[in-house]
Amino acid sequence: MVTKSLHARHDELAETNKQLKILNGGIFAEGELPYFKDKIGNTGHFPLKPKKLEILQINVGYMCNQICEHCHVDAGPDRKEIMTRETMQLCLEVIRNTGAHTLDLTGGAPEMNPNFRWFVEEAAKAGIQDFIVRSNLTIIRANGKYRDLPEFFKKHNVHVVSSMPHYTKGKTDKQRGDGVFDKSIKALQDLNAIGYGLPNSDLQLDLVYNPSGAFLPGDQVAMENDFKKALKEDFDIQFHNLFAITNLPIARFLDYLIASENYEDYMYALVEAYNPSAVENVMCTNTISVSWDGWLYDCDFNQMLDLKVTSKINHIKDYNEDILNDRNIIISQHCYGCTAGAGSSCQGSVT
Amino acid sequence: MVVLTIPVNQGLGNDSLIKISTKKYTMANTYYDAADLRKFGKITDWSEELGTKFFDYYGKVFEEGALSAREKSLIALAVAHVVKCPYCIDAYTKDGLQKGITKEEMMEAVHAGAAIESGATLVHGVQMMNKYNKLSM
Numbered sequence: 001m002v003t004k005s006l007h008a009r010h011d012e013l014a015e016t017n018k019q020l021k022i023l024n025g026g027i028f029a030e031g032e033l034p035y036f037k038d039k040i041g042n043t044g045h046f047p048l049k050p051k052k053l054e055i056l057q058i059n060v061g062y063m064c065n066q067i068c069e070h071c072h073v074d075a076g077p078d079r080k081e082i083m084t085r086e087t088m089q090l091c092l093e094v095i096r097n098t099g100a101h102t103l104d105l106t107g108g109a110p111e112m113n114p115n116f117r118w119f120v121e122e123a124a125k126a127g128i129q130d131f132i133v134r135s136n137l138t139i140i141r142a143n144g145k146y147r148d149l150p151e152f153f154k155k156h157n158v159h160v161v162s163s164m165p166h167y168t169k170g171k172t173d174k175q176r177g178d179g180v181f182d183k184s185i186k187a188l189q190d191l192n193a194i195g196y197g198l199p200n201s202d203l204q205l206d207l208v209y210n211p212s213g214a215f216l217p218g219d220q221v222a223m224e225n226d227f228k229k230a231l232k233e234d235f236d237i238q239f240h241n242l243f244a245i246t247n248l249p250i251a252r253f254l255d256y257l258i259a260s261e262n263y264e265d266y267m268y269a270l271v272e273a274y275n276p277s278a279v280e281n282v283m284c285t286n287t288i289s290v291s292w293d294g295w296l297y298d299c300d301f302n303q304m305l306d307l308k309v310t311s312k313i314n315h316i317k318d319y320n321e322d323i324l325n326d327r328n329i330i331i332s333q334h335c336y337g338c339t340a341g342a343g344s345s346c347q348g349s350v351t
Numbered sequence: 352m353v354v355l356t357i358p359v360n361q362g363l364g365n366d367s368l369i370k371i372s373t374k375k376y377t378m379a380n381t382y383y384d385a386a387d388l389r390k391f392g393k394i395t396d397w398s399e400e401l402g403t404k405f406f407d408y409y410g411k412v413f414e415e416g417a418l419s420a421r422e423k424s425l426i427a428l429a430v431a432h433v434v435k436c437p438y439c440i441d442a443y444t445k446d447g448l449q450k451g452i453t454k455e456e457m458m459e460a461v462h463a464g465a466a467i468e469s470g471a472t473l474v475h476g477v478q479m480m481n482k483y484n485k486l487s488m
Contacts, residue, residue, distance in 0.1 A: 168453055
């Protein structure tokens with residue numbers, strides 16, 4: 001079980017250039033597998049260009065109460081990168097003027113940012129159509145000061161999206177830490193109790209499933225049915241949608257793949273499952289990702305690899321949607337994770 | 352006593368290990384190599400029509416039908432054990448994980464296969480009994 005972030009362990013994989021070296025080398029450099037650039041080039045998708053901006057995703061910090069084995073953020077209690085109120089002010093300016101219909105707050109555990117509630121209150125005033133907070137559930141049960149989060153979310157009509165790797169305790173705790181399953185169940189019951197996730201309720205509660213190991217997610221609809229049946233029967237829990245998300249080979253998941261000698265097989269599986277129609281809808285074509293310190297990225301994964309957008313606008317302080325949208329999206333071999341099978345995004349499958 | 356070792360050559364940046372495995376475990380020394388599973392599709396190279404027909408059929412069989420894809424995956428896992436195919440065991444353990452099948456379900460499927468296999472042996476005991484009775488006064 002992982003107890004510290006790669007950063008706190010001073011692991012060489014904490015360095016993004018080391019990760020990129022692995023993703024660009026080995027089986028790809030030797031020609032065993034094609035580079036992502038060449039693969040999408042074959043179907044006329046290179047260079048990858050943005051479409052209309054729909055989602056503004058803001059990462060308010062890498063601090064988290066959990067240390068999940070697969071975390072692509074390398075988040076944890078030891079991470080100190082937290083968005084300041086000043087940067088949040090800059091984000092609010094953008095939120096008030098953006099053409100995007102969805103605001104998506106993520107982390108770390110976004111709730112651990114000391115200005116989180118103020119930021120949500122201010123952002124909610126902008127009247128954005130869909131306001132998502134990615135909550136890991138256990139935070140709600142972690143400490144008394146977070147217990148009222150469900151009510152707070154309800155007050156601001158926040159759409160809650162939460163991770164739940166499996167409907168059984170063993171698999172969940174193995175990936176996310178001991179006790180996570182029981183706390184998550186309790187938190188889901190708390191959310192259900194005030195109306196979240198119930199059929200016909202406007203209080204949207206979605207779950208994120210990502211595989212707890214070196215394999216790809218199965219069919220999203222079949223998984224959703226299994227989760228709904230099991231959670232309802234065993235714990236009387238209801239939710240709206242299940243998003244099946246593929247683990248991308250970066251940060252702690254990359255570390256796990258290498259340490260468990262699954263890296264090559266996993267990359268083969270991703271490349272074999274390449275789906276050109278998923279490329280049409282990959283999330284980097286409709287999303288801008290903002291980091292805790294205000295830099296702009298094509299997606300949260302590129303943020304974690306420190307691959308800033310290739311545009312003269314690359315910081316929130318200079319934000320200009322039209323200029324930003326006229327850019328080439330940065331790609332590398334981790335992108336195969338978003339084009340495998342039914343495709344993968346923060347909103348689940350894309351086909 | 353001969354100890355069989357599966358070659359470990361998936362490591363990154365560990366050239367000496369890769370060299371050792373390549374040198375030591377050539378085709379002459381091992382019948383099964385986990386990496387060969389990836390090459391399954393290549394059987395089509397030497398007989399395109401039959402290979403293609405097989406993979407079309409194979410793909411169709413495992414689609415959602417009167418049985419769910421999940422149920423078929425568990426059947427495949429049980430059969431994989433009965434026919435003792437290491438490639439199939441790797442493939443359908445992974446497929447089961449992808450479909451959210453639990454380890455308890457997988458092990459029960461293996462037992463279902465094992466029970467039929469041992470039952471198939473034991474039911475021949477009736478033949479033995481028949482023959483015994485026929486030959487005995």
